[in-house]
Amino acid sequence: MKKKITMTVTDIRSLAEGVFSMKLRYPEGDMPKEVRPGQFAGLYTNDPSKLLPRPISICRWDPESGEMQFVFRAAGAGTASLAAQKTGDKVDMLGILGNGYDLEKLAGKRVLLLGGGIGIPPMVELAAALNGIPGSEVTAVMGYRDSNLFLTEELKKYGNLLIATEDGSIGTKGNVLDAVRENGVTADAVCACGPMPMLRAVKKFAREQGIPAYISLEERMACGVGACLGCVTKTVKEDGHSRVRNARICTEGPVFDAEEVEI
Amino acid sequence: MREATCRVKPDMSVNIAGVELKNPVMTASGTFGSGMEYSEFVDLNHLGAVVTKGVANKPWEGNPTPRVAEVYGGMLNAIGLQNPGIDVFIERDLAFLKQFDTKVIVNVCGHTEEEYLEVVERLADEAADMLEINVSCPNVKQGAIQFGQDPKCLTDITAKIKKIARQPVIMKLTPNVTDIAEMARAAEAGGADAVSLINTITGMKIDIEKRSFVLANKTGGLSGPAIKPVAVRMVWQAAQAVKIPIIGMGGIASAEDAVEFMLAGASAVAVGAMNFHDPYLTQKVVDGMEQYLLRHNIQTVRELTGAVR
Numbered sequence: 350m351k352k353k354i355t356m357t358v359t360d361i362r363s364l365a366e367g368v369f370s371m372k373l374r375y376p377e378g379d380m381p382k383e384v385r386p387g388q389f390a391g392l393y394t395n396d397p398s399k400l401l402p403r404p405i406s407i408c409r410w411d412p413e414s415g416e417m418q419f420v421f422r423a424a425g426a427g428t429a430s431l432a433a434q435k436t437g438d439k440v441d442m443l444g445i446l447g448n449g450y451d452l453e454k455l456a457g458k459r460v461l462l463l464g465g466g467i468g469i470p471p472m473v474e475l476a477a478a479l480n481g482i483p484g485s486e487v488t489a490v491m492g493y494r495d496s497n498l499f500l501t502e503e504l505k506k507y508g509n510l511l512i513a514t515e516d517g518s519i520g521t522k523g524n525v526l527d528a529v530r531e532n533g534v535t536a537d538a539v540c541a542c543g544p545m546p547m548l549r550a551v552k553k554f555a556r557e558q559g560i561p562a563y564i565s566l567e568e569r570m571a572c573g574v575g576a577c578l579g580c581v582t583k584t585v586k587e588d589g590h591s592r593v594r595n596a597r598i599c600t601e602g603p604v605f606d607a608e609e610v611e612i
Numbered sequence: 613m614r615e616a617t618c619r620v621k622p623d624m625s626v627n628i629a630g631v632e633l634k635n636p637v638m639t640a641s642g643t644f645g646s647g648m649e650y651s652e653f654v655d656l657n658h659l660g661a662v663v664t665k666g667v668a669n670k671p672w673e674g675n676p677t678p679r680v681a682e683v684y685g686g687m688l689n690a691i692g693l694q695n696p697g698i699d700v701f702i703e704r705d706l707a708f709l710k711q712f713d714t715k716v717i718v719n720v721c722g723h724t725e726e727e728y729l730e731v732v733e734r735l736a737d738e739a740a741d742m743l744e745i746n747v748s749c750p751n752v753k754q755g756a757i758q759f760g761q762d763p764k765c766l767t768d769i770t771a772k773i774k775k776i777a778r779q780p781v782i783m784k785l786t787p788n789v790t791d792i793a794e795m796a797r798a799a800e801a802g803g804a805d806a807v808s809l810i811n812t813i814t815g816m817k818i819d820i821e822k823r824s825f826v827l828a829n830k831t832g833g834l835s836g837p838a839i840k841p842v843a844v845r846m847v848w849q850a851a852q853a854v855k856i857p858i859i860g861m862g863g864i865a866s867a868e869d870a871v872e873f874m875l876a877g878a879s880a881v882a883v884g885a886m887n888f889h890d891p892y893l894t895q896k897v898v899d900g901m902e903q904y905l906l907r908h909n910i911q912t913v914r915e916l917t918g919a920v921r
Contacts, residue, residue, distance in 0.1 A: 576645035579680035592696035
């Protein structure tokens with residue numbers, strides 16, 4: 350059941366230059382029954398000139414405390430205003446949105462998690478979930494611009510962590526796939542979130558390896574609930590809902606089997 | 613307290629071209645899908661009508677992405693009328709809407725006259741209470757915009773649709789014209805049972821860092837509170853020009869906004885882009901309008917229509 354709920358900020362901090370972590374607590378009784386890694390929520394700013402929720406992926410969910418953590422880059426005025434919130438402030442949230450990663454397909458496998466930049470945060474919840482499934486093995490390869498790392502401590506808790514930086518200051522110089530090749534990482538499946546050029550490369554890599562790749566796509570969104578058809582991606586086959594070769598990223602996605610989308 | 617208990621519940625019903633709506637609040641086409649997605653948030657039984665996303669004779673792919681962009685006080689969209697085509701629409705979307713005690717208004721789109729007529733014909737025996745004809749989408753290149761921007765064409769296509777339509781016909785007008793009153797008169801002359809306005813206003817956003825258009829389609833339709841004063845003005849002008857009922861829309865964000873449209877001359881209203889801001893908004897507008905009537909001791913919502921001259 351999707352809802353628009355007023356959440357309370359319980360923690361807000363900068364993790365790296367321009368990257369913020371915000372924890373939002375659910376009001377009593379409004380908690381979602383299930384949250385899957387890779388799902389997202391729409392966060393509203395308190396600026397009345399901005400109508401649309403910002404789609405932000407869930408970094409961590411703690412059903413015990415009712416706290417949901419979001420890690421985002423303050424890229425524009427909307428996310429900057431979210432970053433300016435303080436503990437105790439209220440933030441309206443539309444959630445929980447999207448399909449998330451299908452853990453059944455990943456259970457018992459050696460799973461390679463690839464995160465690029467602000468595509469890293471959802472990989473933390475995914476790594477944690479996979480770590481809790483017996484027989485599943487997690488190798489996380491995360492790509493950063495430079496030595497301004499974030500979420501590395503969290504990721505290390507749930508599996509092996511390799512790092513790539515564009516400037517070579519830490520780990521492999523280059524992108525996540527450079528790090529995968531340099532370290533000879535092999536896997537049974539890949540899960541990835543990051544910029545489009547990275548996802549295209551991941552699709553090619555998975556094809557070469559003969560393993561499935563589940564990629565999380567991003568697009569400008571309006572409603573977030575599948576009504577407006579703003580955020581579509583081209584699909585290989587006719588989509589069951591739209592009946593054309595377009596699937597809604599907010600509803601059928603954001604996670605797709607790379608072989609099912611044309612990117 | 614005594615005063616409040618003496619008051620009778622105001623009559624919220626309106627009649628548009630012979631169709632009785634339990635209240636004047638509808639959804640604006642394209643902002644509510646076919647109701648399915650928002651039925652998680654709103655009880656569709658409480659709405660005056662659900663106006664569906666535009667449907668054509670065949671499935672349409674729509675425009676490339678990005679299709680939407682946020683702007684100050686509103687948004688731009690250039691979806692390009694992606695839709696699953698009339699067959700799937702009837703089988704799935706109309707079947708879904710039939711379960712609810714609300715009126716169903718099917719928005720019809722096409723590239724050519726023949727395409728519009730084909731959809732209207734297909735809907736003849738279906739559970740649609742009214743048809744809304746989208747002759748005003750700014751994001752579809754072939755045909756559609758000309759129908760809505762040329763009074764002669766508008767009269768002509770209205771007459772042709774009226775000839776075969778079994779349901780009352782609402783012509784949806786574009787604000788991208790010099791004289792909205794002339795366009796409203798043109799629709800009325802063609803036999804339209806009602807007009808709805810405004811559709812989106814053509815706009816553009818440029819990313820100055822990338823030095824490129826934000827929308828893949830370059831231009832898009834502006835909606836949201838930013839356009840409300842223009843919409844209220846146009847509803848008022850149309851109301852002075854025609855006798856047929858007007859369905860007013862454009863940036864409605866509250867019951868107060870809805871009342872404003874009614875006072876300007878609308879007989880019903882539609883909530884559009886602001887559904888994306890608040891998925892519960894349609895219900896809030898219904899409740900708030902009722903409160904307004906109580907507060908002003910007005911017995912029927914119909915008394916609001918055109919009360920400001």
